[in-house]
Amino acid sequence: MIGVQYGITALLFLLFGFSLMILMRWQLAYPGQPIPFIGSWFGDANAPGGIMLPEFYNQLGAMHGTIMVFLGVVPLAVGAFGNYVVPLQIGAPDMAFPKLNMMSYWSYFLGGVTMLSSFFVPGGAANSGWTSYAPLATIATTGQTFWLCGMVFLITSSLLGSINFIVTIVQLRAKGLTFMRLPFFVWAQLVTSFLLLLAFPPLEAASVLQLMDRLLGTSFFLPSGLVVAGQQLHVSGGGTPILWQHLFWFLAHPEVYVLILPAMGIVAEIIANNTRKPLWGYKSMVYSTIFLGFMSFIVWAHHMFMTGMGTVISAFFQTTTMIISIPSVIILTALLLSLYGGSIRFTTPMLFATAFLPMFGIGGLTGLPLGLAPSDIHLHDTYYVIGHFHYVVAPGTLFALFAGVYYWFPKVTGRRMNDILGRIHFFGSFIFINGIFMPMFIEGLAGVSRRLYDGGQQYAHAQGVLHWNVFMSISAFCLFFFQFFFIVNFFWSLWKGKKVNSDNPWEATTLEWDTPTPPPHGNFIKPLEVFRGPYEYSVPGKAKDYVPQTEPEEV
Amino acid sequence: MQVPYTVNTRNDTGLYNAKLGIWLFLSSEVMLFGALFSSYILLRVGADTWPHGYEHLNIPLGTINTAVLITSSVTMVMAWASLMMKDFKKYRRYLGTTILLALVFLVIKGFEYAAKFEHGLYPSTSTYFGIYFTLTGLHGLHVIGGIIVNAYFWGPGSRMWKTDPDRLTHRIEVAGLYWHFVDIVWIFLFPTLYLL
Numbered sequence: 001m002i003g004v005q006y007g008i009t010a011l012l013f014l015l016f017g018f019s020l021m022i023l024m025r026w027q028l029a030y031p032g033q034p035i036p037f038i039g040s041w042f043g044d045a046n047a048p049g050g051i052m053l054p055e056f057y058n059q060l061g062a063m064h065g066t067i068m069v070f071l072g073v074v075p076l077a078v079g080a081f082g083n084y085v086v087p088l089q090i091g092a093p094d095m096a097f098p099k100l101n102m103m104s105y106w107s108y109f110l111g112g113v114t115m116l117s118s119f120f121v122p123g124g125a126a127n128s129g130w131t132s133y134a135p136l137a138t139i140a141t142t143g144q145t146f147w148l149c150g151m152v153f154l155i156t157s158s159l160l161g162s163i164n165f166i167v168t169i170v171q172l173r174a175k176g177l178t179f180m181r182l183p184f185f186v187w188a189q190l191v192t193s194f195l196l197l198l199a200f201p202p203l204e205a206a207s208v209l210q211l212m213d214r215l216l217g218t219s220f221f222l223p224s225g226l227v228v229a230g231q232q233l234h235v236s237g238g239g240t241p242i243l244w245q246h247l248f249w250f251l252a253h254p255e256v257y258v259l260i261l262p263a264m265g266i267v268a269e270i271i272a273n274n275t276r277k278p279l280w281g282y283k284s285m286v287y288s289t290i291f292l293g294f295m296s297f298i299v300w301a302h303h304m305f306m307t308g309m310g311t312v313i314s315a316f317f318q319t320t321t322m323i324i325s326i327p328s329v330i331i332l333t334a335l336l337l338s339l340y341g342g343s344i345r346f347t348t349p350m351l352f353a354t355a356f357l358p359m360f361g362i363g364g365l366t367g368l369p370l371g372l373a374p375s376d377i378h379l380h381d382t383y384y385v386i387g388h389f390h391y392v393v394a395p396g397t398l399f400a401l402f403a404g405v406y407y408w409f410p411k412v413t414g415r416r417m418n419d420i421l422g423r424i425h426f427f428g429s430f431i432f433i434n435g436i437f438m439p440m441f442i443e444g445l446a447g448v449s450r451r452l453y454d455g456g457q458q459y460a461h462a463q464g465v466l467h468w469n470v471f472m473s474i475s476a477f478c479l480f481f482f483q484f485f486f487i488v489n490f491f492w493s494l495w496k497g498k499k500v501n502s503d504n505p506w507e508a509t510t511l512e513w514d515t516p517t518p519p520p521h522g523n524f525i526k527p528l529e530v531f532r533g534p535y536e537y538s539v540p541g542k543a544k545d546y547v548p549q550t551e552p553e554e555v
Numbered sequence: 556m557q558v559p560y561t562v563n564t565r566n567d568t569g570l571y572n573a574k575l576g577i578w579l580f581l582s583s584e585v586m587l588f589g590a591l592f593s594s595y596i597l598l599r600v601g602a603d604t605w606p607h608g609y610e611h612l613n614i615p616l617g618t619i620n621t622a623v624l625i626t627s628s629v630t631m632v633m634a635w636a637s638l639m640m641k642d643f644k645k646y647r648r649y650l651g652t653t654i655l656l657a658l659v660f661l662v663i664k665g666f667e668y669a670a671k672f673e674h675g676l677y678p679s680t681s682t683y684f685g686i687y688f689t690l691t692g693l694h695g696l697h698v699i700g701g702i703i704v705n706a707y708f709w710g711p712g713s714r715m716w717k718t719d720p721d722r723l724t725h726r727i728e729v730a731g732l733y734w735h736f737v738d739i740v741w742i743f744l745f746p747t748l749y750l751l
């Protein structure tokens with residue numbers, strides 16, 4: 001149940017975060033023109049006459065990033081799918097600590113409310129980017145304090161959640177379910193939980209230090225002699241802004257893998273199920289995931305090549321960054337090879353899952369030039385960076401999450417989502433999401449900075465590529481339009497969708513399809529024992545093309 | 556269906572759920588304080604001048620506090636051991652002592668803070684005092700958290716002795732692990748802030 005609460009809250013936050021982006025896209029394509037229809041809603045402090053002020057644009061930018069990452073994708077990928085699917089897939093009656101689970105959700109909810117309420121304080125919401133770099137964030141308006149407090153709630157929620165996940169997976173596996181018989185999704189969640197557990201506390205520490213800076217006048221992140229608006233700041237000084245960046249990216253790089261690993265897990269489940277084949281190279285995928293988890297802790301400074309670190313340090317982080325791309329490539333290659341020779345069923349979840357592969361591929365490959373300091377110095381802080389990480393997270397992770405919603409919807413509700421609406425949603429999203437992010441590479445290579453609220457109008461050398469702004473914005477509006485097909489489908493199917501005729505509508509092998517639909521309190525009604533690996537599809541000599549994990553060996 | 560392994564240990568892992576949970580929690584706490592200690596090092600290395608702790612802080616009081624916390628860790632173990640030996644009265648006595656010692660620690664710490672404020676030394680005075688107040692303050696919050704948990708197990712939570720003694724013993728073991736961690740953090744804090 002908590003999984004479903006998480007899911008709905010997170011989907012709402014995703015929609016809200018997306019709406020903020022729609023406002024920004026209007027401003028980028030048509031700077032200085034009033035926002036149509038809803039421009040008057042934002043008040044004179046933000047958008048006099050419906051024309052967006054730069055300060056308001058900054059708030060939208062910072063909050064879009066924060067909401068999408070911390071309130072949308074992570075709670076959906078980990079909180080919702082992890083909470084709902086993991087106990088089912090390992091044959092557990094519930095999470096190991098149900099009360100902790102509840103606390104985790106409400107802590108997340110409080111964090112979300114804190115973030116949203118910050119729009120209404122003087123000066124508006126946090127406006128120093130989702131990275132909250134010091135010293136800018138330290139001297140920013142009150143919204144930043146709300147942002148920090150909100151983060152403390154969200155971090156607490158993630159910590160409680162990750163402890164719960166690890167204990168559940170280690171302790172509550174059903175009889176016979178050894179680690180190498182776990183579905184890949186469970187492995188992905190296990191590694192993700194370790195990342196959350198160990199990477200989030202440094203950001204909590206950093207948030208505490210920044211709160212001290214803001215509220216008690218310390219200067220952990222403030223250097224001596226800082227001049228703000230022509231006035232020297234009266235602080236003791238002696239701090240270092242780079243420290244914030246180190247602490248922040250020590251979290252935020254593992255965070256990237258927190259976003260992507262559950263997505264890979266979902267895609268793996270769906271591909272195995274819809275190709276009617278075992279996953280190609282299951283073990284190498286598992287080991288790659290673990291290796292990825294380790295490596296993600298020693299690459300963080302590749303976000304900081306511009307801070308003037310020495311060549312030795314920069315060489316170290318370039319090397320680790322190149323190494324960490326290897327396990328991702330292994331996983332992606334294994335998923336791609338899994339398609340080969342399969343009798344593929346192109347269901348709606350499968351469409352999203354197959355689209356994930358090239359989209360994440362583009363996201364990953366465009367990351368390589370950013371991981372090497374010489375090319376990064378040119379591309380740093382341009383639209384190229386935005387294009388890169390959005391390809392990983394938007395058509396990558398989000399597509400996988402949509403795939404997961406379509407795939408597990410029958411388990412949660414006992415009804416299927418409509419296929420035709422699902423296909424319209426898929427093709428519309430697929431076309432227009434590329435329409436948004438592909439031109440960003442072009443603009444970025446031309447050197448357009450990502451921070452300009454007018455889309456780069458004053459850039460003389462960028463005039464040749466600026467016409468793409470309109471193209472991208474129209475794509476964004478169209479993408480927004482196609483999400484309505486998902487929303488309508490979601491609610492329509494909830495009450496009117498076609499009922500499933502069995503507990504296992506996709507003819508899948510893993511344990512979550514071995515319970516009644518929807519699962520009752522305690523999940524399983526009979527004692528479980530597992531006899532085989534997770535993906536025994538099309539086993540030669542069997543009558544059916546799938547063998548559930550609970551089916552005993554024939555003697 | 557009940558969640559399994561809340562009381563009994565699972566054979567292949569040798570753990571009950573809460574024990575694994577608290578170790579994971581402590582590992583994240585290590586990362587939290589690890590990040591703060593690393594910040595301390597970076598700030599100190601990068602600073603033009605950095606005072607020696609013994610010039611500003613009261614070493615005798617700090618030493619007493621170290622002894623107080625270590626003693627409270629011992630009584631915490633004794634409380635758990637008493638439960639293992641089925642001696643509920645002794646358990647109450649030892650856990651009560653642990654709570655009292657923790658309160659003594661906070662009172663002494665309070666005197667130290669008050670003395671600093673009297674001399675006009677605040678977190679904003681210098682980065683050294685900033686990190687001193689942040690680290691000891693955060694540690695103090697952990698002590699308060701421990702007092703709340705232990706007080707619960709001393710008072711209302713101890714009723715579980717009648718219904719589920721094994722589970723209460725486990726709970727005290729887990730609370731004890733946390734309490735030792737709080738103690739260890741102080742053992743690192745004391746030399747770092749007071750002596751170096």
